[in-house]
Amino acid sequence: MAPPIFRLLADLEAEGLLPPTQADVIRADERTRPFSLHYELRALLYLGITLLVGGLGVLVYQHLDSIGHGVIIGVIILAMASSFAYAARHRAPFTWGEAPRTSIAADYLLLLSCLLFLVLEGYLQAQYALFGTRYGLAAAVPTVLFFYLAYRFDHRGVLSMAITALAAWVGVNVAPLALFTSGFPAQELSAPGLLLGLGLLGAGLASELLRRKPHFVYTYMLLGSNVALLAAMVRLFDDLDHGNDWQALLVALLVLGICTVLVWYARRTQSYVFLLLAAGYGYVAFTTGLVIVAKAILTDIVGWQDAIFSLAVLYFPMSLIGLVLLLVNIKKILHRA
Amino acid sequence: MNTKAYPATWAQGDAVRAAASRWQRRGLLTPAQRATIEAAHPVTYYRPNNWIRVLLFVVTLLGAGTAMASATITTAFELGPVAYALLTLIGHLAALELLIKKSRYYRSGVDNALLYGALLAWAFLIACLGRDTDPSALTDPALWRWLVPVLLALLAALVRYADPLVAATSFAAAFALLFNVLLQSALGRLLLPFGMMAAAGALLLALRQLPARDDYFYYRSAGLVLRTLGLAVFYLAGNYLVVREGNAQLLGGGGPSTQIPLAPLFYVFTAGIPLVYIGLALRRHDRLLLTLGLLALAFSIFTLRNYRSLLPPEIAATVGGAVLLLGALAALRYLRTPRHGLTAAADAEARPYFNLESLVVAETAHAPAAPEPGFEFGGGHSGGGGADSSY
Numbered sequence: 130m131a132p133p134i135f136r137l138l139a140d141l142e143a144e145g146l147l148p149p150t151q152a153d154v155i156r157a158d159e160r161t162r163p164f165s166l167h168y169e170l171r172a173l174l175y176l177g178i179t180l181l182v183g184g185l186g187v188l189v190y191q192h193l194d195s196i197g198h199g200v201i202i203g204v205i206i207l208a209m210a211s212s213f214a215y216a217a218r219h220r221a222p223f224t225w226g227e228a229p230r231t232s233i234a235a236d237y238l239l240l241l242s243c244l245l246f247l248v249l250e251g252y253l254q255a256q257y258a259l260f261g262t263r264y265g266l267a268a269a270v271p272t273v274l275f276f277y278l279a280y281r282f283d284h285r286g287v288l289s290m291a292i293t294a295l296a297a298w299v300g301v302n303v304a305p306l307a308l309f310t311s312g313f314p315a316q317e318l319s320a321p322g323l324l325l326g327l328g329l330l331g332a333g334l335a336s337e338l339l340r341r342k343p344h345f346v347y348t349y350m351l352l353g354s355n356v357a358l359l360a361a362m363v364r365l366f367d368d369l370d371h372g373n374d375w376q377a378l379l380v381a382l383l384v385l386g387i388c389t390v391l392v393w394y395a396r397r398t399q400s401y402v403f404l405l406l407a408a409g410y411g412y413v414a415f416t417t418g419l420v421i422v423a424k425a426i427l428t429d430i431v432g433w434q435d436a437i438f439s440l441a442v443l444y445f446p447m448s449l450i451g452l453v454l455l456l457v458n459i460k461k462i463l464h465r466a
Numbered sequence: 467m468n469t470k471a472y473p474a475t476w477a478q479g480d481a482v483r484a485a486a487s488r489w490q491r492r493g494l495l496t497p498a499q500r501a502t503i504e505a506a507h508p509v510t511y512y513r514p515n516n517w518i519r520v521l522l523f524v525v526t527l528l529g530a531g532t533a534m535a536s537a538t539i540t541t542a543f544e545l546g547p548v549a550y551a552l553l554t555l556i557g558h559l560a561a562l563e564l565l566i567k568k569s570r571y572y573r574s575g576v577d578n579a580l581l582y583g584a585l586l587a588w589a590f591l592i593a594c595l596g597r598d599t600d601p602s603a604l605t606d607p608a609l610w611r612w613l614v615p616v617l618l619a620l621l622a623a624l625v626r627y628a629d630p631l632v633a634a635t636s637f638a639a640a641f642a643l644l645f646n647v648l649l650q651s652a653l654g655r656l657l658l659p660f661g662m663m664a665a666a667g668a669l670l671l672a673l674r675q676l677p678a679r680d681d682y683f684y685y686r687s688a689g690l691v692l693r694t695l696g697l698a699v700f701y702l703a704g705n706y707l708v709v710r711e712g713n714a715q716l717l718g719g720g721g722p723s724t725q726i727p728l729a730p731l732f733y734v735f736t737a738g739i740p741l742v743y744i745g746l747a748l749r750r751h752d753r754l755l756l757t758l759g760l761l762a763l764a765f766s767i768f769t770l771r772n773y774r775s776l777l778p779p780e781i782a783a784t785v786g787g788a789v790l791l792l793g794a795l796a797a798l799r800y801l802r803t804p805r806h807g808l809t810a811a812a813d814a815e816a817r818p819y820f821n822l823e824s825l826v827v828a829e830t831a832h833a834p835a836a837p838e839p840g841f842e843f844g845g846g847h848s849g850g851g852g853a854d855s856s857y
Contacts, residue, residue: 132677133481133677133682133683134485137478137481137482137485138485140482141482141503144506146499146502146503146506147499147503151494151495154494155489155494155495158492158494161807163804163807163808163809164748164751164807164808164809165808165809165810165811165812165813166797166801166808166809166810167809167810167811167812167813168812169756169757169760170794170797170798170801170810173790173793173794174790174791174794174795174798175826176787176790177786177787177788177789177790177791177792177793177794178787178791179787180783180784180786180787180790181783181784181787181788181790181791182787183780183783183787184779184780184781184782184783184784184785184786184787185784187780187783188780188781188784191780233798233810234795234798234799237791240827241791285827286827289827289828290827290828292828293828348828352828453521456515456517456518456521457514457518459515459517460515
């Protein structure tokens, strides 16, 4: 018996929804269409690169005192140079739009050469103290280089590496799962983190509005909002702890501002991620701001404890209704743009 | 009575619309033709978006729980657990059938919750009737008295509702039963891996008949779940590490595991099954088989390294990474023009995942940092990587 897809096709033909000649074309396409190994090969390439860089990175330090280590350095330099040369040979001419993808291999070899550059830089610093104690410079060199390469070669992976290097310069972790791997950023890093995040969000907005590499916006926005909102949360709760209510209110308003931008971008690109991110952080900021305002107004009129209790009884069921309304209308909210 | 709870046309319509959308993306249909096809096969059932489905699922569970609690309170706890379980079962099934008929629910969250609730009530009922069995112990010789009725109910539900989660649970129940029966005799213990492999193989062969059936689309998602689990169990039951460590556990655990009988046979299975999966997948253009084959291959390499440390991890990572990289590059180059029905180009119908990819890079692409002074290498299995972002 014929495979199910051919039965569907025959049914559609019998219903008169498809002319027989066209059905034959589709049938031929279904039969002869090659099986794509695109994503499997990409995954294997990336896995190979990660393993290779991880292995070489350890080997370099293990053989610091032996003769073998010159060989290892030579291999790293050779691999870096040749993969970069391959990527450079296959690069597309520069454009502010999305460059046509000329070669998958070139994309991954560029990534490999950037990672090997980091290995090499770390080695030079460890062995010869190339940057001395100017650690900022050690992070600034890859940042500048990777930003240039990301724009010149139109490569989102290298852009992520550039942003990561920039964040390392500031001293924070921008990785999407940073909250789960390294927790909230330390209190003293919340101001630089907030500034970095706002800067990245600004870069994202500018790219979107000026149509300069608009396909980079997602990376800027996600990494930027991640670090900005985490840092702002740390700031918010720190201010509350120390009784700086008005400063906390300002931070809450800032969070709401960031969330507004995220909602705008989410509706523009129909992205669930940004909408949910904005809803979650926005809810926390809004609730905190409400508590601060209520506290300031109500403390003098009625007892603070009584007021907060009766308000909470009202507020949380209403938030639940709000959540349900959001989920029910999530498609409408995204697609009405 | 119809054996299927949901009209088969619902699943069929889903398949038609999905195919039409795919053909349009490939440029084989005009948008107008696709619209005509969709108008002729409209969505006639109720299934909201995923967020609402989860919400409806939770609300239904809460509602059913409340109804049960009020029934228990109004009867003043006088009827005994069996009667309450029976009541719950009947109530859930009645509500389920009614909602499918009247409101045309199709995996909307509500019907899922009612189905699982009914099956749980049945499992509880059987456990109440056979008080001497302990459903939590896999080795209990009387386990079948609980497991067989539960499995029968699951299979009946699978045939009628074709639910993927019920399919997975039926699979687990069937293999738990097989495991339990084989454990009862010395011969069974010896044949345990082969029994598992034979059962999984039989399931896989049976599933090959599914595409030829008229109701293929109705059972497609359930069949996919069963096939995935069957392939996984077929490999794992023959894997040397699983068999050796499982054997050690059965013999009482404690201490390092010892060599197992027929070890060479399991070496062959461990090395061969992933390669067979990958080879068959490439021949039959089967993505599920390919993915599982690659995962199985990774687990086989882990198995090998677990017992025979051929190279230090950092050298193994370097060499393995280089081989993988060069191999994938060669494959890319070789398949630039499609050969043997394979291509390195992306499917025109596939949605790109580049955003996801740049995030993976942000999460994982760090060069290993220089070790702190005084840090000694040696031992440990990780090959470095995952450096902190702070310098």
